[in-house]
Amino acid sequence: MTRTALTKLTRAASRTLRNPIPQRSSVLLATSKPAPAAIFAPRKLFKTSSASRRGIMPDTDDPQPKPHPQEEVKTSVAELTDAEYHDLADAYLDTVVTKLEEIQDAREGVDVEFAAGVLTVTFPAAGTYVINKQPPNKQIWLSSPITGPKRYDYVIVGDSQNEKEGTAAGAWVYGRDGSTLDDLFLKELDVDLSIAPSTYGEDQA
Template identity: 40%
Template sequence: MDATAFEDLAEKTLESLFDAIDDAIGDDADVDLENGILTVELEDGRQYVINKHAPNQQIWLSSPISGAAHYGYDEAAGAWISTRSSDSLLDVLSTEMSQIAGTPVRLD
């Protein structure tokens, strides 16, 4: 994927995540997207940081629940997949947001 396609896809992904997370747990968290960095600060002070990393064409996640992970886009799967496992970014975030909300949350 060329740099422009990566930037477009990563930005759309972050915007989509912002909207979905804000809708799902916005009453229990401060959700902000600025300059390609999505932050989710929970009421207890824990914080998620999700950002694009252009040099590696990845989305990076820092989670207070699962820790740090990097996700590359898998065109065949049509998803951002962890570089260390077969987990998708959306599945990880859906699971964790469900734990936070106390109700099922699907971000896809």
Template identity: 40%
Template sequence: MICGSAWTSWEVKRFSTSEPFTQEMTGKDRQELEEQEFHRFADLTLGQLLNKLEDIVEDSDIPDADIEYGQGVLTLTLGSKGTFVLNKQSPNKQIWSSSPISGPARYDFMDGEWVYRRDGHNLHKRLAAELESVLEFEVDIEPEPHQAYGQDVT
């Protein structure tokens, strides 16, 4: 049986550790990205965002604020201020975003970051700017260096 504190440390450990990915891996385009690499980068990105957004939800004074993550879908509910949804789209090797401010966007993993091809904006920068406008305080959701935790991460 896993007690609460052991479970929490496992969750945190799951999205960080060991050796960094090489530039060769992070410099690939969506079409070149192997499926396992896509899942690795997407899972690590969503996991890191989950950890950071949990802290933001706790720091906010917004009633009904909540964050959920399951089956590749990260949902950040900010009560009357709206709901942000990020989810993995495996067939397209993309992360899709739905924002109450800017609407939908599809991000490709390019040169080590998630980028919207239509205008070149970065997922983390756009999300941070929108959250700051809604929450009215500064947020730090910049990604940690992508870390590997073995060959099989799925």
């Protein structure tokens, strides 16, 4: 081996010893970089919206239920003869007098007087009431210390299309508000005229 060839071989071996690890290629460096984290846009899982109230038909909004028709109670002032008026008025006043006299016997301070078709009754907590027949008008008149004077007509309630014939009932009714004379006694004096006079004050259970 010539001296020149030996010198080249020595230099090559020397370079190999100085650089024992080869450099990584740019391909390896590129693949060794960590991949960037994927970015996901937040997704709405639920969607809320205002409730839409619509009817069955597309052109109706918020339909209201149809009200059930209520049967109208038929009332009318009875056309009474003089005899019928006196019979009805006398029978009613007799019931009222009997009831009030029983209360007079049971309560102190209650005073009842009935003469010539005029009933005067005094309750300590309320005052004096005057009830009397008014034949020219076929009415019963009442004067209350609480609600003032009232005129009551005999009114027939019933005999509508859905009721049996002959089942109508009558009552003495104040035309301005439709209340009955029985209602006034119950509201102002706590006297229930629907209870038979002989059982008034007893346990109705």
